[in-house]
Amino acid sequence: MVLPRSLFTVALAGLLSTAGAWAADSKPATDKDFVAYDQPLIAFTHATVIDGTGAKAARDQTLVIDKGRIVALGKSSKVKVPADAKVIDAKGKTLMPGFVMVHEHMFYPAGGVEYNEMSYSFPRLYLAGGTTTLRTAGSMMPYADINVRDAIAKGTVIGPDMDVTGPYLNGPGLPIPAVHVLGGPDDAERTVNYWADEGVTSYKAYMQITRDELKRVIDTAHERKTKVTAHLCSVTYREAVDMGIDNLEHGFFVSSDFVKDKQPDVCPKSPGVNDSLAAVDPKSADVKLLMRDMINHKVALTSTLTVFETFVPNRPKAPQGALDLMLPEVRAQYEATWNKVQDSKARMTTETYLKLARMEKQYADAGGLLLAGTDPTGYGGVVPGYSSKREVELLVEAGFGFEQAVKVATSNGAKYLGRDADVGTLAVGKRADLVVIDGDPAKRTADIEQMPYVFKNGVGYDTQKIFEATRDTVGLR
DSSP, X not given: OXXXXXXXXXXXXXXXXXXXXHHTSSSOOOGGGGEEEOXXXXXXXXXXXXXXXXXXXXXXXXXXXXXXXXXEEEETTTSOOOTTSEEEEOTTEEEEEOEEEEEEOSEEEOXXXXXXXXXXXXXXXXXXXXXXXXXXXXXXXXXXXXXXXXXXXXXXXXXXXXXXXXXXXXXXXXXXXXSOBOOSHHHHHHHHHHHHHHTOOEEEEOTTOOHHHHHHHHHHHHHTTOEEEEOOSSSOHHHHHHHTOSEESXXXXXXXXXXXXXXXXXXXXXXXXXXXXXXXXXXXXXXXHHHHHHHHTTOEEEEOHHHHHTTSTTOOOSOHHHHHTSXXXXXXXXXXXXXHHHHSOOSSOHHHHHHHHHHHHHHHHTTOOEEEOOOOOTTSOOOTTTHHHHHHHHHHHTTOOHHHHHHHHTHHHHHHHTOTTXXXXXXXTSBOOEEEEESOTTTOGGGGGOOOEEEETTEEEEHHHHHHHHHHHHTOO
């Protein structure tokens, strides 16, 4: 989204509230004000449970939390509720694991080539939207992300547990001042080692990286026991797979593998990639071979349908709650861009979008590890707090059953991050990270939007209070 800088003089302080905006309120809300349940012993009774494994929803279940851990889960007729537990009657409600999203950011597009760090509001909004663990898939301010991660781990502030990705690893051609331009393989190795020493736990390669640089990034990161993902263009998926990459971003929406006469180490001129994807046949031997190669090399694929949806005509606007978080000037600019997408002859048609979305399911059905993320970039329509739920809805639209979509957004991400022994599914012994839904999204997907509470480590947060505090301190009400 490209906005005049005059508008973003204001937006810098308040597109989604930052710490400075809260100071203007005589009685700003604190994280403690968002806590609805902090009893050490809590029992949900008569709930529907979607456990994150992909299994069908289980009805009339009781789940017991003791000191932040799940200690009992099963049929309500068989699970004994401790006498001193805080009992929550969950009849008519659904419990699911907290989301584990792996393409998130702590920044938001500020027009042109600028991006604003949202280190105060974004962690709280992510949590309010049901995300209890996340990976930042690329950073503009790595130290800010590291510090936020550490503050959350210490309990100083609330937010999801964070796997922090280092700064973008890219070659020349991206006119963003915050992104370092690699000077070759040696610089790539130096950069990876520097940020490993500083505490990042993942790396992300970007569109103009060369094959030699990417290979050095992967080898160095693996020596440091960390993983590499990428949003590629100059390097094809197949080339990256052969190098040993761990993850590829954006499904198949950015794959340059099908561009005719693709030149090595060169990102095809626009609209070469889009045109090739519009023409690709998901049933073709080339597509099946690429998927098989990825699966054989255990390469995960991250779905970010939320951001691609914003560039397709006749798709919905950001939800009202997300719009209400924006300053009036920023909202007007977002809506103007959205209207242009509706009126223009879009480069990505509805048919191409749906085809590529269904190719993600094709990959999962073939045995690939599909992950989920939301990517709050584009022109501003992807807003934490709302986008994670939307990603699950879009996975269902792409053909997944609801329980399978939840698995992609929970246990698959936990597995990729190596945290599946602790989070990602609802099971005895695991941390009590879960969301409460009013309704039954396994029967009516839209019910996922009704999420009044999110529990992290056994503490329940009132999501509406987080949204209201964020919105009101921006000054919209």
